Structure formats: structure tokens, C-alpha cells
Amino acid sequence: MTLPKQVRIGSILYKVEAEEALIAKAEGSTGYCNNTRAVIGIDASLADDIAHEVLTHEVVEAINYQLQLGLTHTQIAGVAFLLSDITL
Numbered sequence: 814m815t816l817p818k819q820v821r822i823g824s825i826l827y828k829v830e831a832e833e834a835l836i837a838k839a840e841g842s843t844g845y846c847n848n849t850r851a852v853i854g855i856d857a858s859l860a861d862d863i864a865h866e867v868l869t870h871e872v873v874e875a876i877n878y879q880l881q882l883g884l885t886h887t888q889i890a891g892v893a894f895l896l897s898d899i900t901l
């Protein structure tokens with residue numbers, strides 16, 4: 814899977830960046846969502862299916878932030894896991 818260059822989440826256009834060695838720099842994290850810079854970072858070394866699931870996870874993180882849903886991280890991970898299965 815090729816990552817999209819950007820994703821629109823609500824009214825905000827997030828830039829999607831594949832980052833080299835993100836896992837090492839971010840102490841094991843495979844992705845992140847920076848809501849103030851509107852950037853989603855994904856580790857560049859991930860297998861396609863994993864990168865897709867991580868991107869979906871970070872999109873759910875952004876939705877949780879924008880809508881102030883107050884989801885726990887476990888809930889975010891669960892929703893993202895299910896969504897990534899239907900959006901392939």
C-alpha cells in the first residue's frame with residue numbers, strides 16, 4: 814500500500830509523512846498524530862498492511878481529538894483495527 818500524501822479529517826487536511834526510523838526515535842511507536850501541526854507520521858519500514866492499520870489508528874486519534882470524544886487508547890485501537898479491515 815502506498816500511503817496517501819494527505820487525508821482530510823473533518824475540515825482539516827492532515828499531511829501524511831512516512832518517517833525513517835520513527836520506531837527508534839519514538840520509543841517503539843509506529844505512528845503519531847500531531848493535531849496542532851495537522852501531521853500524521855508513519856514509520857517508513859512497516860509492512861503495507863501494518864502501515865494501513867497505523868494510519869487508520871492515527872485518523873481515529875484525530876477524530877477523537879477533534880470531536881473531544883474522550884475515547885480511551887484501547888477503544889481507539891479497537892475502532893481502528895475494525896475500520897482498517899473494511900477500508901482496504
Ligand SMILES: [Zn+2]
Nearest residue numbers: 870874886889
Ligand atoms: Zn494511539
